[in-house]
Amino acid sequence: MTKRRIKNQGPTGFNRSLGSSLVNQGKVKRVYVQPNIAKAADPEKVLDSVTQESNLEEFLTNAELADRDFAAEKGDFRIISTSNATVVNTDDLVSKSFDELCSKYGELLKIPRRPPRDTYETAEDLNKVENQMFLDWRRNVSLLQESHGVVMTPFERNLELWRQLWRVIERSDLIVQIVDARNPLLFRSADLEAYVKEVDPSKGNMILVNKSDLLSPEHIEKWREYFRVNEIPAVFWSAKPEESSAELAPVQEEQLSEDDEEDESDSGDEAGPSNPVNEAETDDEQSLENAVSEVKIDDDVPFIHSAAELISYFKSKAFSCKPGAEQVVIGMVGYPNVGKSSTINRIYGSKKTSVSSTPGKTKHFQTLVVDDELMLCDCPGLVMPSFGFSTSEMVLNCVLPVDRTSDYFSPVQLLANRVPRRYFEALYSILLPKPADHEDANRPPTSHELLTTVAFMKGFMSSAGIPDCSRAARVILKDVVNGKLRWIAAPSGISQEEFDRITFKALPERKQQPANATVALQQLEKRHLFLGDDSRGQQVDNAFFKDKTGTAHVVGPLTTYCIWLRVNMGKILKAGRVVLVLGGRFAGRKAVVIKAYDEGAAGHPYGCALVAGINKYPLSVSKKMGKKKIQKRSHVKPFLKVVNYSHLLPTRLSLDVEFDKTSVNKDALKEPKNKKNATKVIKKEFETRYKSGKNKWFFTKLRF
Numbered sequence: 001m002t003k004r005r006i007k008n009q010g011p012t013g014f015n016r017s018l019g020s021s022l023v024n025q026g027k028v029k030r031v032y033v034q035p036n037i038a039k040a041a042d043p044e045k046v047l048d049s050v051t052q053e054s055n056l057e058e059f060l061t062n063a064e065l066a067d068r069d070f071a072a073e074k075g076d077f078r079i080i081s082t083s084n085a086t087v088v089n090t091d092d093l094v095s096k097s098f099d100e101l102c103s104k105y106g107e108l109l110k111i112p113r114r115p116p117r118d119t120y121e122t123a124e125d126l127n128k129v130e131n132q133m134f135l136d137w138r139r140n141v142s143l144l145q146e147s148h149g150v151v152m153t154p155f156e157r158n159l160e161l162w163r164q165l166w167r168v169i170e171r172s173d174l175i176v177q178i179v180d181a182r183n184p185l186l187f188r189s190a191d192l193e194a195y196v197k198e199v200d201p202s203k204g205n206m207i208l209v210n211k212s213d214l215l216s217p218e219h220i221e222k223w224r225e226y227f228r229v230n231e232i233p234a235v236f237w238s239a240k241p242e243e244s245s246a247e248l249a250p251v252q253e254e255q256l257s258e259d260d261e262e263d264e265s266d267s268g269d270e271a272g273p274s275n276p277v278n279e280a281e282t283d284d285e286q287s288l289e290n291a292v293s294e295v296k297i298d299d300d301v302p303f304i305h306s307a308a309e310l311i312s313y314f315k316s317k318a319f320s321c322k323p324g325a326e327q328v329v330i331g332m333v334g335y336p337n338v339g340k341s342s343t344i345n346r347i348y349g350s351k352k353t354s355v356s357s358t359p360g361k362t363k364h365f366q367t368l369v370v371d372d373e374l375m376l377c378d379c380p381g382l383v384m385p386s387f388g389f390s391t392s393e394m395v396l397n398c399v400l401p402v403d404r405t406s407d408y409f410s411p412v413q414l415l416a417n418r419v420p421r422r423y424f425e426a427l428y429s430i431l432l433p434k435p436a437d438h439e440d441a442n443r444p445p446t447s448h449e450l451l452t453t454v455a456f457m458k459g460f461m462s463s464a465g466i467p468d469c470s471r472a473a474r475v476i477l478k479d480v481v482n483g484k485l486r487w488i489a490a491p492s493g494i495s496q497e498e499f500d501r502i503t504f505k506a507l508p509e510r511k512q513q514p515a516n517a518t519v520a521l522q523q524l525e526k527r528h529l530f531l532g533d534d535s536r537g538q539q540v541d542n543a544f545f546k547d548k549t550g551t552a553h554v555v556g557p558l559t560t561y562c563i564w565l566r567v568n569m570g571k572i573l574k575a576g577r578v579v580l581v582l583g584g585r586f587a588g589r590k591a592v593v594i595k596a597y598d599e600g601a602a603g604h605p606y607g608c609a610l611v612a613g614i615n616k617y618p619l620s621v622s623k624k625m626g627k628k629k630i631q632k633r634s635h636v637k638p639f640l641k642v643v644n645y646s647h648l649l650p651t652r653l654s655l656d657v658e659f660d661k662t663s664v665n666k667d668a669l670k671e672p673k674n675k676k677n678a679t680k681v682i683k684k685e686f687e688t689r690y691k692s693g694k695n696k697w698f699f700t701k702l703r704f
Helices: 014-040 055-065 098-108 123-148 159-171 190-199 217-229 242-248 258-271 276-280 285-294 307-321 340-348 391-396 409-418 421-428 447-458 469-482 496-503 517-525 535-545 557-572 627-633 672-691
Strands: 174-180 204-210 234-236 328-334 366-369 374-378 577-581 590-597 608-616 637-644 648-654
Touching (some): 123 159, 159 190, 174 307, 217 496, 307 328, 391 469, 447 469, 590 637, 637 672
Parallel strands (some): 204 234
Antiparallel strands (some): 366 374, 577 648
16 A cells, blocks of 8 residues: 555646746746855955965956956966975074164055045046055065065055055044054054155154063163154053053153152042043043143153053144144054054943954944044054064064964974073973983974973873874964063164063073972883984984983973873782773773783883773673573673773772783784683683672773
8 A cells, every 4th residue: 555645735737837937947046146246246345354365366366456357278287396394494483683674675665555636536436546556556565575585574465454544544633553562663664654644744643562561671661762762752551451550560660759659549440440431521520630731741752551641641642733623533553463452442441342362353443432532543453564574473473363373383483492491491381302412502492392392281182192283382372472471572773682681581480390200201202202303313322322311301280190190100000900991992991900011012112001801791680580591691791902001090999810821911912813812711700700799899880
């Protein structure tokens, strides 16, 4: 009998077929219309930061800006390069001299300009002229790289983001370039200041040195002297909350008297949770006016550490550029992730703009009214073209995001070249391997040595059982971004080595080294976790000349238990000790140790043990069952395996079983026939012990 068909409740016949045809025709039209709509979208309106392009992407962008059509021809292809190996050239990983490049080619490096008003009449003409001028600018930058051999930093290639900058400059009376205090010269654009004067000579420029809390008093004094000598209007500032910035008082010079400091702390407490806009309209307006008069405007490079002082300083500078105005506009301009939005939020005392650790969070410029006299204009972050810095330095200077970095060996090696070995050891509680006898005793650690040691200390291991260097690199590079690991550039006229002595003069607190750490990690070295490119040759030399060299050592609270376990495992794992298997196909099974190998065995260069366990436990029985059924349910399925110490959890219990050592041994695992005989011996011994009624806890399955 066939299956009953469901009655069709819909219309049938001619009307049904006609309706289906119309529906199908509509679907086909939608499929072909959607791609055309997507292609018709203007790519310039997409406000995504584009700092790096491949050759093909650059060609397509230039063709689109030039309004040209092209067709691709399919032909035979050939493989140009097949090498995918990562090679770190330590000779190239040296910080470039920024001042030398600026003195030679500074006039040739400019930012794109907005077309003059007399070059266009309609919006379409403006769009064409902007595209052509932007294309010419990109060609000039490429020509500078090719003709003079200058290495350029990745720069912003999206025209729409430069349009945002043009609008901010036209709106603002004072342009504030926010720079990172760890490298102000990299984030400062001298041509931007010149362009501001080209737009309107009455507009002002100044530099806000953010994240100054990461600098020491000696650093601030040297940078203050540099700004004063070069007549650069700059202000030191930290966008951190006032609770954390209160610790900066010893860093700042004494600009205020004791009475002024008391008034400042009172006004700071009032301005902390509230909004400066509301304060200007309340009874606290008088205190804000007092703060305006208290800030020493005559000081060349002051250190401002409260929102009220910063607002008053902005007003004094802006009204000097535009006297008699009722309201002034401050344009906040700078690289991504230098703290523009954080500074605005600090001024307001609440979150007005979104903040993210990933550069380029702000997409459009936005205006925010502080009070009746001041309005802020926040510009999206722009990576402006600069000289002589590689991608590695861009990552260390927080311009390019760490999570999007594919080559992590180069920035870590560049970091290791400047940061002393002792600073790494104190910060991460590690002991880096010492240089070999034929190497320079004062050489910096290699990126492989540093990443391997930190990865093992953090417990970052890959599925292959080796340290995960990429994950360790992200931790180290993010410590640089957060300021935990200092990467501070020296001003012009001061050597970087002398500046680094000030940076790394004070070491972070180091935790005590656990006992027997060296002995334990010598066993870990046998697992080849710390081998580099020339380590195997060095091992041969050591074996021949009987000379011992330093090995990588790791200390830290996270590995204290692991170190203790590996050192004392030989004392715990004796024959007859009951253990739990933690990894592999027998994870969660109970086993008994037959023999322990503290120094490793053939084919197993690590601490391990030969164990016999139960893979399938006996089933439960009752009095109602017959003898045959009870006997059938009392069988066990054993296993014999060599297990790493790391995959064994020792217990306080033991099982006094004796196996025939001639049959049950490590060599029995080599031949399938011998292994089968060994499992039969183990099965017979386990079933005899189970039927005797002793040690029933061993034959009970764990409840998880």
